[in-house]
Amino acid sequence: MPRTQKNDNFIDKSFTVMADIILKILPTNKKAKEAFVYYRDGMSAQAEGEYAEALEYYEEALTLEEDSNDRAYIHYNMGLIYASNGDHDTALKMYHQAIELNPRLPQALNNIAVIYHYQGEKAKEAGDNDAGEAFFDQAADYWIRAIRMAPNNYIEAQNWLKTTGRMQIDVFF
Numbered sequence: 001m002p003r004t005q006k007n008d009n010f011i012d013k014s015f016t017v018m019a020d021i022i023l024k025i026l027p028t029n030k031k032a033k034e035a036f037v038y039y040r041d042g043m044s045a046q047a048e049g050e051y052a053e054a055l056e057y058y059e060e061a062l063t064l065e066e067d068s069n070d071r072a073y074i075h076y077n078m079g080l081i082y083a084s085n086g087d088h089d090t091a092l093k094m095y096h097q098a099i100e101l102n103p104r105l106p107q108a109l110n111n112i113a114v115i116y117h118y119q120g121e122k123a124k125e126a127g128d129n130d131a132g133e134a135f136f137d138q139a140a141d142y143w144i145r146a147i148r149m150a151p152n153n154y155i156e157a158q159n160w161l162k163t164t165g166r167m168q169i170d171v172f173f
Contacts, residue, residue, distance in 0.1 A: 035064035039074060051081045072102035079111060088115045106149040113142035113157065140166035 042057030058078050065071050079094030092115055095108040120135030143157040144167075161167040 031064050032066065035061045035066075035070070038064065039070070042074075042077065046077060046081060051085060055081060068101040072098040072105055072108075075101065076105060076108050076111075079108065083111065083115065088119065091115060104149060106146040106153065109142045109146035109149070110154055110157065113139040113146065116142065117160075136164065137166070140164070 038057045038061035042054045042061060045051075045054035045057060055078060058074050061074050062071060065074065075094045075098040079091045079098065082088075082094060083091035092112060095112045095115075098105055098108045099112075116135045116139035120132045120139060122132075123129075123135055124132035140161055143154060143161060147154050147158060147161075158167075
């Protein structure tokens with residue numbers, strides 16, 4: 001059964017109906033429309049915690065999608081799944097691919113920084129202060145890039161940058 005037929009709450013049904021209407025009137029090719037259907041189904045599965053199913057839909061969307069911006073969001077969503085499952089290496093790979101396709105994706109930069117910060121904490125807990133500081137420096141680099149793009153976001157990161165002395169500039173805009 002297609003994922004669109006599984007949605008049983010009002011919001012999901014409404015979104016599906018609206019998306020189907022947009023797909024019908026959207027002046028785009030069949031392949032792009034199919035890619036969107038897989039992406040939409042991936043988002044639905046992801047929202048329900050069906051991560052393996054979501055990844056399958058996203059992989060299929062990637063085989064069809066040609067627009068680099070749309071591909072970036074697919075990689076970003078895949079990164080979210082891998083990160084939530086603790087596979088930080090694959091999540092980093094997905095986020096980096098998203099940024100390669102769309103360098104203006106501050107949420108991907110933020111998530112990379114979060115992973116590096118986490119790895120820094122783990123390294124310090126294990127007694128490797130040098131590795132911990134190196135991870136923290138990487139986190140700072142990515143947070144600074146994200147904050148430059150979205151200066152009103154990532155307030156906790158901004159505070160961390162200030163308190164750790166890693167803030168290179170005081171004003172981001």
